[in-house]
Amino acid sequence: MTVQETPAHIQLGMTDAEYTDVTDLLGREPRPAELAMYSVMWSEHCSYKSSRIHLGRFNSNQPWVVVGPGENAGVVDLGDGWLAALRIESHNHPSFVEPHQGAATGVGGILRDIFTMGARPIGVWDAIRFGPLEETRNRYLLEGVVSGIAGYGNAVGVPTLGGEVEFADRFSKNPLVNVMALGILRQDQLVLSAASGEGNLAILLGNATGKDGIGGASILASASFEEGDEEKRPSVQVGDPFEEKKLIEACLELYDKGLVVAIQDLGAAGISCATSETAGNGGMGMDVDIDAVHLREPGMTPGEILMSESQERMLAIVQPDNVDEVLSIASRWEIDASTIGNVTAGPALRVYSQGTLVAEVPAASLADDAPKYDRPSLRPGYLDEVWGQEPQIPEDLDAAHVLGRLLDDPAIGDRSWISSQYDHMLFLNTVVEPGHDGSLLRIKGTAKGMAVSTDGDSLRTYLDPRRGAARIVFESALNVAVTGARPYALVDNLNFGNPENPEVMWQLIEAIEGMAWACEEIDVPVVGGNVSLYNQTDGTDIYPAPVVGMLGFCDPMPDQPPRLDRAEDGMSIWVIGQEPNGDFAASAYDRIINASLGGRPLDVDGDMARRVIAATATLAYEMPVLHDISSGGLAVALAEIAFKSGVGFTLDELPHRDLFDETPLRVIAVGPGHSLDTLVPHRRIGTFTGDVLDFSTAGSISLDDARTIWSNALPNRMH
């Protein structure tokens, strides 16, 4: 078929059935601009049509939740009038097409979600996944993504405070770039996106509109991306952190002065999305004059202007009396503004160009009437096969050798090659910086602290989506608990393959179940999330990669929060929580030493999880060092403490396999004295001392040698 013969809706990525829905809804054939609007708003990326019916499984009911899923960001109450806003987003496909700009605009987008709520963004976290670094293209992607996050985040003036990184073959042609952002605000600054008040005006603030990423959301993020598929490549969006910085300051001033009724950022589907959502959410309509939009390039069609995904733009709903003041604040911050519409009684969103009507649709229909699919799901055939391949772990191990190999892994070795490219200190809040477990931030002027950890584990989730996803939640909970924070709210990013593959749907549904269950076990509300599907290239789906961003909260914050660099000569080492139980499925040992992936991850006891997490957060007020045991097991976790503290250790004799076992819900505690006061099971296993990592009968390695391997793992590969 030639392009001319392909119906417009198919070219825009819409099915025939969806097209029929549009004609039924309008009672007529859609105009071109209308079709463009529905095609993008009803795309997977904007409408969550394949996942929406399953997302209801997440529970967001806790008394401290102020805004749950549905708005631009979730908001929780921190007491004394303080609120925190958090959100996570993916920019996977754009980052494959152009890693630097793709990642940069991902940061820009997530920040807008935060300051749209009235909050000042104070932190970004990046959760990123690539193919093996042995391939040039993957190094290029990592380099570009990190420089993009750094280039945008640093310049916009929001610190990037941590993240995580994973490498696996199935991400080679489909890297994952998820970014989470956190903001804080005072209660009275909260702004929502529902436009109200007939006659109020819609003011477009920020960048001029150009032909950026037209159809990007629907086409890039909602269909499989074949390499070399030039047709689907939208023009790349270029981020402008300087414009965004001015926009943040201008918007915060507008909120401060109470000048906006509602506000919405422009993301996917640009003006059509922002106008229809503000109007639809408020039960209103809107008349939009497309000619009033300030443009970057001449000759754009109304459809292009409506769909453009130009970055760094916001739509504010303002009372007529306040328009002059809004425009003067915009001009003081040196950003452009134009009045492009007015709120009507509704329900229609009407768009005019040169005096003619180019679109008239029920405003709410773009969001509310989007299709919802209950796609078929099927338990994947690979499961029985991989469960049968139990990891082979010898009884006797040369710990020095094994540890050396693990420390040389780029996902286990020192990741400061990444985090030192990010400003992680701005605002003087960073009490525990990247390089520990969760990062800990103080809230100046209060005794409160917030901790954040992002976590994912695609291999374990592949082996058992439900258990793998649940364990991610518990791990991130422990990562914040070691700072003294109690797990308080979670955002999730569900990165999966093609939902039209029933096995992928099964992975998705199981993962949601595992995460939702784990969150309930530890009373953590899910306040927001993002779904990224169609992550596959050339027909292979990625490993299922749900990612969580956990916010922890403490009040008061410990005076001296645990840090990995606070171990001292003579301090005792305890392990608290579960006993090691032979959990090697998707372990670093199996992946690196055996070069295999098999077995079934252990299930987690919810009651034990609750107890260990609570005990850990309590111990954080007295112990100098707390570190959860995760990838690489006890040996890697102890080595990390040794490297940061500059002191070696001597362990009692332990079964060698226990050194690399990845049984969850275990935490290392280090401190003076010989007894530990805690209600959960614990065991003293050794002492920090000397300059050797001494594993008793399993062997030893000098601190310096081990640290050299660990420090060079990533830089050597990136050179």
Next chain:
Amino acid sequence: MTTAVIVFPGTNCEQDTEYALNMVGLDAELVWHRDTDLSGADSVVLPGGFAHGDYLRTGAIARFSPIMKEVERLAATDVPVLGICNGFQVLCEAGILGGALVANQDLKFICKPVTVRVASTDSVLTAAATVGQVLRIPLNSYEGNYITQDSPLQNGDDHVILRYCDTDGSLTAAANPNGSAHAIAGIANSRGNVAGLMPHPERAIESILGSADGRVLFESFAASVSAVKA
């Protein structure tokens, strides 16, 4: 009288700088770059950030902001003037300090604590420190690589006040994070009233943030302000 903290569009360390100035007893006031009057200021700080997005050249556009006429006027008197990171870059572009700052040698942004050695106490920034003192202060820049045409400094009358060093104070190539000529981390003009440095002393103002070594620099600045007033 207050310390004027100049805010350009894209500046982002103004609040952190204000916080540090307050900690040493100075009364900071944020001044927008389009203002034209610094008559109420007894000292001036140009904080870090990305003025005008660092587009064109870092500091290039900011130096023409209306407020810079006032900064130049005060710099020519005894008034203490300090540029931190981007502020240092602006002072160099404006020709108030010599040399220029270009991309780090490995073309990567660097955010990490570094150690610097006090080379001279002859400046508003180092007066209360001692020569040879080693301070642990975070660096946070992409264009922190100091270059000058002549050795050791472009303006014969500027002098080095801080150099990158290792933890025991030795100047080694490995301890020079960005490739700066002569390991220069900070300089001052001949009279010492204008100083600029790439590291961020305001980020090393409290031990809970990892280091309080930046405090002696702010204390120097505060003492210099009082000395001029007296």
Next chain:
Amino acid sequence: MYTFVIQVDRKPGLSDPEGATTARALHDLGFTGVEHVSFGRTITIDIDAENSHDALATVESMCAKLLANPVIEHYTIDATS
């Protein structure tokens, strides 16, 4: 030895924040009449090779591999005497 100058420019239609900001700065400085400002870079390479043909082929491959980003930039190669 052969010398090549590679001119790398951003593809038209992409936004160019640096150009736009510089245009604004020129305007603020009182320069009138500025319609458009855009940025590009030049990379000058001195290279040893058997002959000019080989040298050019190498530089072409450098551009494709490293020196330009084909997704957002295009480039031209000039041989200088």
Next chain:
Amino acid sequence: MYTFVIQVDRKPGLSDPEGATTARALHDLGFTGVEHVSFGRTITIDIDAENSHDALATVESMCAKLLANPVIEHYTIDATS
């Protein structure tokens, strides 16, 4: 309307981290024979003026004032048709 291309280069003798790093990267990628790499930038300006003489004078003044840093850079201006 007149168009000018301004070529801005680092003064010789001053360090050029972009050039040095690129030379290293080319070498790492297996390109041999690279003797020297240097970076410059071009600024293309479209400007309205009474005549080409005025336009050039304006662009010269832009360069002297803003577009190049005389401490470390020199520039040349080319008028294009």
